[in-house]
Amino acid sequence: MIDVEQRHQTVANVIPQRLLSAHGGSACFIEQLCITCAPEAARLWGIYMTALAHPWLRQADLARIAGQVGTPAFVYSEAQFRKNLGRVRDAAAAAGLGDRVELYIPFFPNSNPHVLAPLKEMDGVGVLVQLPSEYRLLREFGFEKFIVSPGHVSDDEIAFWDRTGNPTFLASLDEVAYSLRTEAPTISVRIDSLDSGKPGIKFGELDQLASLLEEYDRDLEGLEVYCGSGNSLEDMVGIVEQVFSIYLKYFPTARSINFAGGHGFDYDAWDESEKHFDWQEYFARIADSAKRMNIPQDVKLLFEPARDVLADTGVLLLSVERSLITTPVSNILVTDGCRMLMPSAQLRDRNHNVLFLDSSMQVIRSETTTSAAVRGRTILRNDYILPREVAVPDGTGADSHMVILDVGAYCATQHMEFLNVPPAAEVLVAADGVIQLISTPGDERDKWRNLLTEKQSLDGLSAAA
Ligand SMILES: Cc1ncc(COP(=O)(O)O)c(C=O)c1O
Numbered sequence: 001m002i003d004v005e006q007r008h009q010t011v012a013n014v015i016p017q018r019l020l021s022a023h024g025g026s027a028c029f030i031e032q033l034c035i036t037c038a039p040e041a042a043r044l045w046g047i048y049m050t051a052l053a054h055p056w057l058r059q060a061d062l063a064r065i066a067g068q069v070g071t072p073a074f075v076y077s078e079a080q081f082r083k084n085l086g087r088v089r090d091a092a093a094a095a096g097l098g099d100r101v102e103l104y105i106p107f108f109p110n111s112n113p114h115v116l117a118p119l120k121e122m123d124g125v126g127v128l129v130q131l132p133s134e135y136r137l138l139r140e141f142g143f144e145k146f147i148v149s150p151g152h153v154s155d156d157e158i159a160f161w162d163r164t165g166n167p168t169f170l171a172s173l174d175e176v177a178y179s180l181r182t183e184a185p186t187i188s189v190r191i192d193s194l195d196s197g198k199p200g201i202k203f204g205e206l207d208q209l210a211s212l213l214e215e216y217d218r219d220l221e222g223l224e225v226y227c228g229s230g231n232s233l234e235d236m237v238g239i240v241e242q243v244f245s246i247y248l249k250y251f252p253t254a255r256s257i258n259f260a261g262g263h264g265f266d267y268d269a270w271d272e273s274e275k276h277f278d279w280q281e282y283f284a285r286i287a288d289s290a291k292r293m294n295i296p297q298d299v300k301l302l303f304e305p306a307r308d309v310l311a312d313t314g315v316l317l318l319s320v321e322r323s324l325i326t327t328p329v330s331n332i333l334v335t336d337g338c339r340m341l342m343p344s345a346q347l348r349d350r351n352h353n354v355l356f357l358d359s360s361m362q363v364i365r366s367e368t369t370t371s372a373a374v375r376g377r378t379i380l381r382n383d384y385i386l387p388r389e390v391a392v393p394d395g396t397g398a399d400s401h402m403v404i405l406d407v408g409a410y411c412a413t414q415h416m417e418f419l420n421v422p423p424a425a426e427v428l429v430a431a432d433g434v435i436q437l438i439s440t441p442g443d444e445r446d447k448w449r450n451l452l453t454e455k456q457s458l459d460g461l462s463a464a465a
Contacts, residue, residue, distance in 0.1 A: 054272075054312070054405070056080050060429045062317060063361045066401060069437060071319040072337050072424040074412045076115050076438075079431045081408075084276070084309040085118065085125065091279035095287040102302045104128040104147045106261065109306040109409040113141035114428050114438040115313070120144070128304050132160055147258070147302070149190060149224060151199045158184070169224040169258065171199035173208055180216040187213070188222040188258075191246065193239055198226055210250045220251045222302070224258035231262065233278060237285045244293045257295075258302035265307040267350045267406055275406070277308045307409045314408030316342060316424065318385075320356070320400040324372055324392060331372035333392050335402055337385045338376035338421040342404070342411035351388045352404050359399040366393035374402070378419045412439075422446035 056077035065073055085103065092101035105119055106128040116138075119125050126145030129135045135146065148161050148168040155178050161168040162184040169190035170176050179187050189209065192200025201209055213220060223246065227239045240259060247257055263277040286301065318337040325332040339346055354374075356364045369391035376383035385404070396402075415423045422442025429435050 054080075054315075056429060057315060057403070059433060061435060062357065062401070062403075065427050065435060066317060066319070066361075069425045069427055070441065071317050071401070072341055073317045073441070074314055074407065074424055074426045075317055075429060076110075076112070076314045076408060076426065077429050078115075078118060079429070080313040081115065081309065082118050082431060084313065085122065087276065088279050088303075088305065088309065089124075091283050094280060095283035097283055097287055097301060099124075100297070100299070100301050101283070102126070102256075102300055103309075104145075104258075104302060104304050105309060106130075106304050106306045107134050107138065109413060110310050110314070111413045112426055112428075112438055113138055113143070114436075115310075115408075115426075116143075117141075132157065135164065135166075147188075147222075149260075149304075158182075162186075167222050167256070169222070172201060173205055173212065176201075176209065176212060180212065180218060186221045187218055188220060188224065188256075190224045190226075191243075193225045193227065193242060200226070206246065206250050213251075219253040221254065222256035222258055222300075223247065223251060223254055224260055224302070226260040227262045233282060233285075236262070236282065237289065240286055241289050241293070244289060244295055247295065247299075248293065254299070256300040256302055258304070261304045261306050263303070263305045263308045265311045265406070265409075267311070267352055270353060272312065275312060277305070279308075310409035311406045312408060314406070314411065316404040316407045316411065318402045318404070320396055320402055321377075321398060323397045324370055326370075331370055331389075331392075332375045333372040333390070333396070333402070334375050334377075335385065336377050337374070337402075337404075338378055338419060339383050339385050340376070340378075340416040340419050340421050341424050342385070342407055342414060343416050344410040344414050345386050345404075346382070346384070347414075348410075349387050351386050351390075352406055354386075354390050354405065355403040356393055356396045357401040357403060358395065361401065364393045364395050364400065366395050368394045370394070376421075378421065380419060383419070417447050420447045 056079050060075060060077070065075060088103060092098050102124045104126045105116060107116065108130060110116065116127060119127060120143055126147065127138060127143055128147050128149055129138065130148065130150050146166045148166050150157060150161065150168065152171050152175065158168070158170065158175060158178055159182065162179065162182065165185050167186055167188045169188045170179060171190045176187065176189060190200045192198050192202055195202055225239065225243045227236045231239070243257060243259065247254060265277065266275045269275045316337065318335040321334040321336055325334060344350065345352060358364050371389045372392045373389050374385045376385050412424065412426055422444060423446065425437060425441035426439035427435060428438045
């Protein structure tokens with residue numbers, strides 16, 4: 001045996017000093033671990049920190065949610081969403097861009113209007129939509145500030161957006177030509193800065209676009225450029241400068257420049273401060289560039305962050321259905337989830353951090369863990385909810401729950417119907433702690449909600465819109 005001091009030092013070698021000092025030196029479970037458990041202690045410390053780093057999750061009554069709503073359930077936090085938006089806005093203000101920056105949160109990564117409700121009352125904040133159905137729904141829910149990035153669409157759909165009067169970022173010369181011919185109230189374009197497969201007017205078409213606008217004697221209201229997921233902050237600033245150059249050379253009368261999304265979120269990090277995009281640095285660099293390049297003060301700067309403001313506002317609560325199954329091939333954790341509830345984990349190879357909770361919904365902190373694959377509840381070979389194995393603490397069993405963290409973006413809205421698994425419930429924890437159901441779970445017949453009992457002749461149908 002080694003003494004506590006020695007253990008603590010060993011642990012200190014594997015746990016970042018920053019975390020240890022945050023602990024404040026009081027006795028903790030880590031000090032009870034033997035020397036061989038030190039690496040595991042680091043992981044458990046990570047879990048402990050994560051629970052602390054998600055104060056909203058600690059306060060959310062998960063037992064009540066599981067009892068009243070059942071599992072699987074997506075649980076979202078209004079407080080965390082507000083906090084994330086506040087962080088971006090504060091960073092803009094700190095860089096002197098407070099009155100120039102507008103945020104438009106995309107609706108497709110989290111399509112629950114109750115979750116996005118705080119946007120309705122914030123200045124300089126709106127929603128990015130791409131489909132008329134999204135727009136109509138959000139209007140019914142009282143949203144008023146929109147921009148539209150529709151991808152490639154028909155003339156009819158462009159006419160629809162023109163009637164709404166919202167800035168609509170058109171993605172090809174042909175679509176712009178239609179808007180010019182029909183005297184659209186406002187014209188904005190989307191430029192594909194990366195010459196990628198994303199919809200957008202290509203760099204090589206900018207001369208043509210400028211001539212087209214000149215021919216109709218029209219100015220652009222705004223230009224949108226997606227700066228690209230996976231780019232370093234340095235690369236993103238490089239793209240910002242490229243966009244400023246485009247603005248100056250081709251569209252110097254435009255009223256706004258929209259840098260879209262692509263602001264990274266680190267799904268592997270445990271600590272809140274490490275997960276999020278460095279808006280402080282980013283805005284400071286943009287402010288610098290804008291000043292150096294003489295971008296007029298009254299040109300608005302728009303951003304469309306999704307992951308950064310939404311990811312850590314949500315968790316997926318699952319039930320563990322039985323003790324670990326151990327076979328000569330693998331260890332399997334059986335849950336009532338399914339990869340179809342959040343296919344983005346597999347599709348984007350995001351493992352997501354997880355917590356295990358005991359029957360009283362306390363984090364299970366065991367000194368020993370077993371690496372296991374997280375199984376969904378269907379027969380298909382690849383119904384694993386996460387792309388890689390997770391460390392399951394001893395004591396996890398049929399009365400436990402599993403919480404998959406950071407699923408507030410691109411998860412519930414990506415639910416797929418394949419495998420006949422109904423969508424999970426969605427629950428919102430309001431800033432004052434009140435818990436409300438915001439989407440009912442699909443019932444067991446959800447997959448067949450449009451199935452006709454009797455086959456129907458086409459004759460009696462009104463023509464499709
Ligand atoms: C036009 C547009 N805006 C915003 C986003 C949101 O991006 P992110 O999740 O990287 O913030 C996307 C994502 O694909 C996008 O295509």
